[in-house]
Amino acid sequence: MTAELLERDSELERLRDAFAAAADGQGAGIAVSGESGAGKSTLIAAALERLDEFRVLRGQCEPLQTPRPLGPFRDLGLPGIAAVVGADDARPAEVGERLYAEFGSEPTVLVIEDLHWADEASVEILRFLARRVEAARLVVVLSYRDTEIGAQHPVRALLGDFAVLDGLSRIPLAPLSENGVAAAVAGTGLDAHRVHAVTGGNPFFVAQVLREPDRPLPTSVRDAVLARVADVDLVDLEVLQLIACAPDRLDARLLRLVGVDLQTLRRLDETALLAHDDHGLAYRHELARLAVESTIPPGGAVTLHQRLIEALEELDLRDPAVLTHHAIAARDSGRAARYARAAAAEAIATASNTQAASFLEIALSHLPSTTEPAERAGLLLQLSLQQYLTGRIADAIASARASIPLSEAAGQPTMVAEAYSVMAVLEYHSARRRNIDQYLARAVKIAEEAGVPETLVRTVFNEAFLAMIGSDLTRALDAAARTSALAADAGMAEYATAGQLIRELVSCMGGDRSARARALELADVARERQWDELASRAYDTVAFVDVEQGNLRGLQEVVDAGLAHADKRDLPVARLWIVAARATLHLLAGRWNAAVEDAESVLAGARLPGCIHPDLVVATVRMRRGDGDFENNVENTLSAAQGLDEPMRLIEAYVVLAESMWLTGRPDQRVVDAAARLEQLGGLPDTRWPAGHLATWLRRLRITFTMPADLPEPFRASVDGRHAEAAAWWRAAGSPFNEAMALADSLDPDDRVRAVMSMDRLGAVGTADRLRRELRLDGVASVPKRPTETTRANPGGLTNRQLEVARLLARGLTNSEIATEVFISHKTAEHHVSAVLSKLGLPNRRAVVQAAGELGLA
Numbered sequence: 001m002t003a004e005l006l007e008r009d010s011e012l013e014r015l016r017d018a019f020a021a022a023a024d025g026q027g028a029g030i031a032v033s034g035e036s037g038a039g040k041s042t043l044i045a046a047a048l049e050r051l052d053e054f055r056v057l058r059g060q061c062e063p064l065q066t067p068r069p070l071g072p073f074r075d076l077g078l079p080g081i082a083a084v085v086g087a088d089d090a091r092p093a094e095v096g097e098r099l100y101a102e103f104g105s106e107p108t109v110l111v112i113e114d115l116h117w118a119d120e121a122s123v124e125i126l127r128f129l130a131r132r133v134e135a136a137r138l139v140v141v142l143s144y145r146d147t148e149i150g151a152q153h154p155v156r157a158l159l160g161d162f163a164v165l166d167g168l169s170r171i172p173l174a175p176l177s178e179n180g181v182a183a184a185v186a187g188t189g190l191d192a193h194r195v196h197a198v199t200g201g202n203p204f205f206v207a208q209v210l211r212e213p214d215r216p217l218p219t220s221v222r223d224a225v226l227a228r229v230a231d232v233d234l235v236d237l238e239v240l241q242l243i244a245c246a247p248d249r250l251d252a253r254l255l256r257l258v259g260v261d262l263q264t265l266r267r268l269d270e271t272a273l274l275a276h277d278d279h280g281l282a283y284r285h286e287l288a289r290l291a292v293e294s295t296i297p298p299g300g301a302v303t304l305h306q307r308l309i310e311a312l313e314e315l316d317l318r319d320p321a322v323l324t325h326h327a328i329a330a331r332d333s334g335r336a337a338r339y340a341r342a343a344a345a346e347a348i349a350t351a352s353n354t355q356a357a358s359f360l361e362i363a364l365s366h367l368p369s370t371t372e373p374a375e376r377a378g379l380l381l382q383l384s385l386q387q388y389l390t391g392r393i394a395d396a397i398a399s400a401r402a403s404i405p406l407s408e409a410a411g412q413p414t415m416v417a418e419a420y421s422v423m424a425v426l427e428y429h430s431a432r433r434r435n436i437d438q439y440l441a442r443a444v445k446i447a448e449e450a451g452v453p454e455t456l457v458r459t460v461f462n463e464a465f466l467a468m469i470g471s472d473l474t475r476a477l478d479a480a481a482r483t484s485a486l487a488a489d490a491g492m493a494e495y496a497t498a499g500q501l502i503r504e505l506v507s508c509m510g511g512d513r514s515a516r517a518r519a520l521e522l523a524d525v526a527r528e529r530q531w532d533e534l535a536s537r538a539y540d541t542v543a544f545v546d547v548e549q550g551n552l553r554g555l556q557e558v559v560d561a562g563l564a565h566a567d568k569r570d571l572p573v574a575r576l577w578i579v580a581a582r583a584t585l586h587l588l589a590g591r592w593n594a595a596v597e598d599a600e601s602v603l604a605g606a607r608l609p610g611c612i613h614p615d616l617v618v619a620t621v622r623m624r625r626g627d628g629d630f631e632n633n634v635e636n637t638l639s640a641a642q643g644l645d646e647p648m649r650l651i652e653a654y655v656v657l658a659e660s661m662w663l664t665g666r667p668d669q670r671v672v673d674a675a676a677r678l679e680q681l682g683g684l685p686d687t688r689w690p691a692g693h694l695a696t697w698l699r700r701l702r703i704t705f706t707m708p709a710d711l712p713e714p715f716r717a718s719v720d721g722r723h724a725e726a727a728a729w730w731r732a733a734g735s736p737f738n739e740a741m742a743l744a745d746s747l748d749p750d751d752r753v754r755a756v757m758s759m760d761r762l763g764a765v766g767t768a769d770r771l772r773r774e775l776r777l778d779g780v781a782s783v784p785k786r787p788t789e790t791t792r793a794n795p796g797g798l799t800n801r802q803l804e805v806a807r808l809l810a811r812g813l814t815n816s817e818i819a820t821e822v823f824i825s826h827k828t829a830e831h832h833v834s835a836v837l838s839k840l841g842l843p844n845r846r847a848v849v850q851a852a853g854e855l856g857l858a
Contacts, residue, residue, distance in 0.1 A: 034173030037204030068321030175201030626766030
């Protein structure tokens with residue numbers, strides 16, 4: 001057995017078990033992790049031996065400075081897919097659909113190696129496949145170096161799926177133990193302890209030592225690799241160095257142009273460092289490539305990379321990402337800028353926004369000094385958009401700001417106006433309201449003076465939208481009317497619709513349900529016409545209005561539509577906002593595991609300071625469960641709300657502070673100050689609902705305040721002492737926590753006992769214990785005992801996947817139909833159905849159908 005396979009029996013068995021299950025119709029995804037040289041590729045290759053009933057497809061991510069979009073899928077050798085993957089406008093969702101259909105046509109193993117070098121678009125396709133893999137005769141095998149994937153790496157979300165989704169698992173490869181090394185070196189005369197110490201148990205390094213055990217034991221792993229080339233002549237060493245400069249591979253078609261003949265190939269093969277396939281020559285291991293690359297003399301890399309560029313250009317093999325890599329290494333700024341711009345355009349077309357931003361940054365850093373200011377400004381504005389889409393808000397603002405003096409110097413006022421308009425929107429995402437109005441005013445003034453209607457229309461629409469979500473509804477309506485008028489004159493149908501949308505949303509905020517329906521109709525129009533950002537803004541706004549007005553039944557439909565749109569059109573920032581809305585929906589509906597799951601996924605993604613809801617959700621769930629660790633999330637919520645300085649967000653943050661004060665008993669002057677501002681903040685048409693929440697918490701705290709006018713019914717009922725009516729309203733809305741708190745406000749001990757029991761069922765241990773203390777202080781004898789963990793029902797414990805299954809159960813679907821609907825196996829569907837029934841405390845699936853409305857599943 002080779003060193004790479006020692007102590008790998010259980011891991012090999014897991015892979016083979018997955019192949020066997022897939023042959024029977026239950027697919028799987030397996031991620032093999034370990035340091036470089038841990039034997040990931042060797043393990044996968046061994047598992048694939050004698051796998052005759054499967055088609056095996058292999059792709060590899062490439063160690064380019066910035067990876068090319070869809071790189072590992074380009075070389076799979078699937079004629080029907082190659083054109084889709086290589087299309088200029090290939091989008092991950094559409095490519096994923098085509099690939100899934102292709103892989104489902106026959107039993108398939110898809111191997112993608114070196115995931116740590118993956119591009120963003122490839123990661124999205126792999127996530128698409130991983131979520132559906134269990135329903136197909138497909139095994140997706142990934143390999144990656146876990147030490148090279150940080151918290152913000154694009155692959156992190158995919159690995160998160162492997163941690164929580166059905167049919168997905170990870171296989172970590174540990175270094176060899178000293179016993180394993182002893183088995184490897186048995187009979188060679190080598191000292192196992194010393195070999196283990198030198199190699200760290202790394203199987204690749206052990207194998208390098210074993211190739212020539214009679215040589216002196218190297219003092220470093222680099223020496224172990226370079227021992228393989230010690231006897232190579234200088235001409236052949238230069239070829240090895242040239243191949244080391246091509247981290248993806250040296251294309252076979254280049255061999256003649258760079259002077260590599262058959263005899264040279266035979267001599268190089270004796271080093272056992274290289275592998276050859278239909279696509280060219282590559283090192284068998286990245287560590288070997290890096291070791292040989294380190295032997296290139298100072299300045300030599302420039303010449304080698306230049307040779308590669310010229311050969312690629314001569315054969316017209318113009319992959320812009322590869323050429324950018326070589327141009328940078330060759331210190332050829334002209335080519336680097338030109339090819340980086342081409343690579344950025346390719347990345348933008350495939351929605352690989354992280355790669356697009358990187359290529360644009362490369363292009364900007366390599367532009368010649370003679371570049372016109374307008375051209376540089378245009379690239380900065382383009383970069384700003386890509387940085388925004390990937391959540392790099394501060395960088396996006398800096399790029400837009402840097403474009404302004406260049407545009408002014410070039411006499412391009414339109415670009416100046418565009419930059420200020422973009423910065424206003426970005427400042428909202430940064431939770432800095434103070435800068436928004438001045439940027440909008442400058443943008444409008446410059447656009448008006450320049451007489452360019454397109455820029456003016458976009459800027460006035462941004463003014464309308466930002467005024468609307470900032471509760472300045474009069475200004476929003478004025479700017480919306482102007483947007484529509486200007487758009488009609490300019491023939492800009494999208495913005496004519498946008499102005500109409502703002503008007504409907506303003507009415508919706510005031511409680512007009514017919515306006516809500518019209519706003520959603522306009523969102524559907526925008527989606528159908530691919531006015532992507534307009535559709536996203538519509539879905540997001542309606543979703544948060546539903547949150548604020550307790551319209552939980554309608555909110556689920558909006559969230560589903562918004563997520564489907566964001567996923568189909570590859571809009572990562574839009575997806576984060578709509579997932580934040582879904583987290584709040586789950587919070588209100590008492591589905592707290594799913595709420596935290598969503599909120600933490602947003603917090604782990606691109607950081608959006610202007611989106612206060614993820615921290616709000618995590619803080620609220622933790623305090624209600626009695627977890628204790630919620631103060632940082634409370635402070636984050638308040639800080640973002642104060643930065644936005646919007647009545648709506650401020651009240652929402654004050655609600656969290658007030659609930660925390662009630663729960664902990666610790667005085668908080670900020671809550672007292674909020675009470676003094678309640679009438680002012682809560683007297684607007686769109687802030688009545690959050691003001692009602694704050695008013696009820698202030699009453700529980702016995703803090704004096706002036707009641708806002710026109711409180712919505714559930715809060716008015718509570719204020720008037722009609723607690724049973726308030727509880728009934730919340731029960732009909734599908735919000736069990738608010739229902740229980742309405743009962744807890746009652747003077748009737750029976751109502752208050754029922755409230756405690758409801759909190760126990762929700763898992764709101766912290767809140768229930770607070771209510772128990774009050775009951776005991778009031779002398780109530782029949783205070784419910786705190787349930788043990790084993791007896792506590794857990795309707796809030798459903799994950800998002802289990803909620804998905806529960807909603808299908810509520811529609812009356814069978815296990816087989818559920819499996820088909822959510823792309824899981826029949827066995828997994830049975831497991832989820834059982835878990836759902838247990839967590840909901842229901843005896844059978846019929847009970848789920850009957851209680852669907854009450855549970856918010858209808």
